[in-house]
Amino acid sequence: MTGLFELLGLGASAELLSLSGWGGNLLRGLANSLQIAFGAYGLGLVIGLFGAYGKLYGGKVTRDLLAIYTTVIRAVPELVLILILYYVGSDIINKISEGLGGGRVEINGVAAGIWVLGVVQGAYATEVLRGAIKAVPVGQIEAAKSYGMPAFMIMRRVTIPAMMSFAVPGLANLWLIATKDTALLAVVGFNELTLETRQAASSTRAYFTFFLAAGFLYLMVTLCSGAVFARVEKWARRGQPSLKGGTS
Amino acid sequence: MDTAAAAASVLEPATHREAIRVEDLHKSFGNLEVLKGVNLTAHQGDVVAIIGGSGSGKSTMLRCINFLETPSSGKIVIGGEDVAMRKDGSPSNQKQIERIRTKLAMVFQQFNLWTHRTLLENVIEVPVHVLKVPKAEAIERARELLERVGLGGKEDTFPAYLSGGQQQRAAIARALAVDPSAMLFDEPTSALDPELVGEVLTVIRDLAAEGRTMLLVTHEMKFAREVANNVVYLYQGRIEEQGPPAEVFGNPQSERLKQFLSSVA
Numbered sequence: 001m002t003g004l005f006e007l008l009g010l011g012a013s014a015e016l017l018s019l020s021g022w023g024g025n026l027l028r029g030l031a032n033s034l035q036i037a038f039g040a041y042g043l044g045l046v047i048g049l050f051g052a053y054g055k056l057y058g059g060k061v062t063r064d065l066l067a068i069y070t071t072v073i074r075a076v077p078e079l080v081l082i083l084i085l086y087y088v089g090s091d092i093i094n095k096i097s098e099g100l101g102g103g104r105v106e107i108n109g110v111a112a113g114i115w116v117l118g119v120v121q122g123a124y125a126t127e128v129l130r131g132a133i134k135a136v137p138v139g140q141i142e143a144a145k146s147y148g149m150p151a152f153m154i155m156r157r158v159t160i161p162a163m164m165s166f167a168v169p170g171l172a173n174l175w176l177i178a179t180k181d182t183a184l185l186a187v188v189g190f191n192e193l194t195l196e197t198r199q200a201a202s203s204t205r206a207y208f209t210f211f212l213a214a215g216f217l218y219l220m221v222t223l224c225s226g227a228v229f230a231r232v233e234k235w236a237r238r239g240q241p242s243l244k245g246g247t248s
Numbered sequence: 249m250d251t252a253a254a255a256a257s258v259l260e261p262a263t264h265r266e267a268i269r270v271e272d273l274h275k276s277f278g279n280l281e282v283l284k285g286v287n288l289t290a291h292q293g294d295v296v297a298i299i300g301g302s303g304s305g306k307s308t309m310l311r312c313i314n315f316l317e318t319p320s321s322g323k324i325v326i327g328g329e330d331v332a333m334r335k336d337g338s339p340s341n342q343k344q345i346e347r348i349r350t351k352l353a354m355v356f357q358q359f360n361l362w363t364h365r366t367l368l369e370n371v372i373e374v375p376v377h378v379l380k381v382p383k384a385e386a387i388e389r390a391r392e393l394l395e396r397v398g399l400g401g402k403e404d405t406f407p408a409y410l411s412g413g414q415q416q417r418a419a420i421a422r423a424l425a426v427d428p429s430a431m432l433f434d435e436p437t438s439a440l441d442p443e444l445v446g447e448v449l450t451v452i453r454d455l456a457a458e459g460r461t462m463l464l465v466t467h468e469m470k471f472a473r474e475v476a477n478n479v480v481y482l483y484q485g486r487i488e489e490q491g492p493p494a495e496v497f498g499n500p501q502s503e504r505l506k507q508f509l510s511s512v513a
Contacts, residue, residue: 137360139356139358139359139360140360140362140363142316142356142360143354143356143360143361143362144362145316145349146314146316146349146352146353146354147349147350147353147354147373147374147378147426148345148346148347148348148349148350148374148378149346149374149377149378150342150346153377153378157373157377158362161364161365162362162363162364164364165364238364238406239363239364239365239366239406239407239408240363240406240408241408241409
């Protein structure tokens with residue numbers, strides 16, 4: 001094995017990527033990225049569910065506010081949003097803290113990252129879920145109503161399970177976008193995978209090695225996610241005959 | 249149950265107790281007035297067939313009874329209990345309407361089974377989650393009901409894998425599972441292939457024979473004549489004629505009903 005590495009000139013790379021060295025840093029960066037991606041995705045789903053229901057069933061004010069939210073968030077580039085939300089957010093927290101007589105607050109990088117990306121994800125999730133809810137045949141919901149189900153139970157027992165098959169492809173996209181948007185947090189100095197990679201690369205001058213390694217890690221995340229979402233989609237589509245069907 | 253209704257229930261024999269009463273029901277969609285003041289009473293054990301041409305308002309009337317459509321005005325009394333309505337016709341007490349709906353089981357033209365649940369799950373859904381029946385008990389009852397409508401062995405099948413007739417029979421099992429005081433059938437065979445109509449009508453005929461209260465919107469005139477004890481003919485949002493099937497079908501009074509019957513015969 002070592003002989004093969006030497007032959008290909010990869011011995012140095014293997015050494016650079018050792019877990020006790022820069023390789024460990026990369027993995028810690030990946031863990032940070034995933035932590036933020038999970039948090040932001042979860043927050044985005046919660047915002048998206050409320051947003052979708054608000055847009056579909058809310059009053060005029062609710063709908064207008066949600067329209068502004070989804071339009072603005074989806075219009076502005078993520079990088080700009082991250083800068084705005086991050087600095088504005090920390091500024092507001094510090095103003096409040098000072099106003100209450102406290103000192104400056106150290107903003108937790110993970111919490112800030114989850115908040116910022118969660119707000120972005122929420123806007124897209126709102127639209128994905130709104131579309132999925134509208135795709136549920138109205139008869140499914142009428143049947144639930146006609147048997148005396150209260151509104152919240154209809155949402156939990158009928159609408160959400162029935163819309164899942166429509167929502168999963170869009171939600172899978174959002175998850176992959178979430179994992180990659182974490183890289184943008186490098187601009188606010190958060191130690192996620194991309195920033196760790198850049199630091200490793202510029203310290204050792206081994207740019208190719210480290211960025212290739214980082215790319216490989218992102219690819220692994222995508223492949224694992226794909227496998228998970230394939231199972232989720234299969235579960236969400238239970239009861240629906242396969243589109244391929246037949247003998248084609 | 250309030251005291252008046254309780255007193256009434258003591259005085260009257262079960263079969264004469266009023267199940268559904270509709271008074272001066274109006275319903276408009278925008279400028280289009282679909283129901284122009286309909287009055288209808290069904291007693292326990294009655295099978296009321298509602299017939300009429302397309303657009304006569306028969307489905308709308310049925311849907312107003314359990315407030316799937318909001319009436320524009322009028323009064324609806326279910327089992328002696330007034331449904332509280334706002335000025336705009338919407339139910340003003342959501343809890344009351346939810347309680348009343350559990351007693352009025354609806355069977356839809358398009359079946360409307362929950363596609364992500366198996367037949368058994370469809371049938372136990374309302375008993376377990378709305379009526380809070382213990383799950384084991386609900387499952388046992390659901391198996392009996394599915395057996396009864398001829399779907400024994402299909403408990404774990406999803407609706408999409410069944411024929412329309414099978415789906416509609418499963419929907420009837422779902423309706424029976426809530427032990428309804430009245431059943432509302434909204435053109436239960438209109439979406440079925442002709443050869444599947446019979447199997448669904450057989451099930452409905454059995455239910456009529458065991459004395460279930462039913463409101464049946466249908467295009468099956470022969471069937472209506474056979475199972476109903478009261479036939480209501482709707483024309484342009486009004487009841488044009490009603491009475492026992494022998495009279496309505498055998499000796500129609502109004503010119504429109506005569507025309508209608510000859511056109512569907």
